[in-house]
Amino acid sequence: MATKIDQEAKPRSPLNKERILRAAVALADANGIDSLSMRKIAEELDVVPMALYRHVANKDEMLDGMVDLVVAEIDPPETSLDWKEAMRGRILSARRMLQRNPWAARVLESRTEPTPAVIGYIDEMIGLFLAGGFTIELTHHALHAMGSRILGFTQELFDDTPDVDPETEKEMYEAMAEAYPNIGRMIAIVMHDDSSRVGERGCDDQFEFEFALDLMLEGLERLRERPHPSLT
């Protein structure tokens, strides 16, 4: 009633890239990346699908923007620490980000070109290696060796959090054990060995991630101390 009649009939704020990206991230967090479509993002924003295209060129640019948004959440490097601890901490921070945004791993992998935020992140990681006394060459190889683990990726073949029903799951395991003897042996131990890091709820992902990460970091440290002959 202030100045125009239909003012309160359209209380939505104007669109902009950030608002669109945040809506897209929220939708992806909630419903998974597969069901994310331009049309649904538009609907969420009470807008017609084509309105989005005033602010993002296409869906690929949208995905890039989403990636940048979440990569920016990774903690900055802690320069006061030992290189290994600094890198370890940051990678675990990246991993927490990936756990908050489960879609991010697949989207990150699917980008052909890294986004600015990702390049910046890697640049800082290289900085940590160099500050830790690595040669440029070893840093380069190290980067390749760490691969996407440097961004907190769990590089599993498949995740093992399927059936809700533990009964069904057990049956499945038993069937598997019969057809695949070695997997069978592993399951037998792993399923009822409380002293191991594997409980009844499957594997301890966090432990496994850190196990692999430390294996890699320690291997790299050894190479830094006494360079491998096959390296330049």
Added chain:
Amino acid sequence: MATKIDQEAKPRSPLNKERILRAAVALADANGIDSLSMRKIAEELDVVPMALYRHVANKDEMLDGMVDLVVAEIDPPETSLDWKEAMRGRILSARRMLQRNPWAARVLESRTEPTPAVIGYIDEMIGLFLAGGFTIELTHHALHAMGSRILGFTQELFDDTPDVDPETEKEMYEAMAEAYPNIGRMIAIVMHDDSSRVGERGCDDQFEFEFALDLMLEGLERLRERPHPSLT
């Protein structure tokens, strides 16, 4: 002219799952996985799209079948060798398969449930660890640590084979070096250091893969010889 008139007007053999899968693999090899559609597979086979559905339940089952087809190409384990060499050889064979079928990596990763051929492959890999004197527990952790590398995956953040024009590429690198100092230092060395394993055509993927693989295998071997206190 033998028995029926229209025989040579329809020379196509009857459809079956294998024929469909082979056509799908060929199309994916040729045009990439993104452009692979049920409709195109049908067209390739001179058949109407819905005809495929007599032989595969849906597209997901098609992708599973394609995966099984190519995973079956991986060489069987060479049991006469040392565990490390046997595993190394087999993983490199898997890697060659992934290079022959570039779409396979992404499809493999996208499957929620592993296919029978993949499970069988992993079972044999576990067998190699166990035969090599690993405990079940360490084998389990090792499997997690190797992750998808065990199937020959290059776990890069992004592949670096973009622009065809070396001029453009150089410009791009220079722009990047300006914004990202550490990447800049790395590029400076890596671009014109013939003694390094990095030539002008970018990085030597095969070297980097084996570097990471050996780092992992050697780390695991050390753990097998003197178990880490933090492990059970």
Added chain:
DNA sequence: AGAGTAGGTGTACGGCGTACACTTGTCAAT
């Protein structure tokens, strides 16, 4: 000869990304 059935067909639906032409709301210059 007739019935059953497996395999290929045709049509159709709802979803997708997005091109393109349009209206509408805002504000500067007249």
Added chain:
DNA sequence: ATTGACAAGTGTACGCCGTACACCTACTCT
């Protein structure tokens, strides 16, 4: 106050996708 430019949102439409469902057709078995 009028105009006209311009940015932002709308509406319609196209071609692609996976696939449900009803149909036809040719062959097997009795």
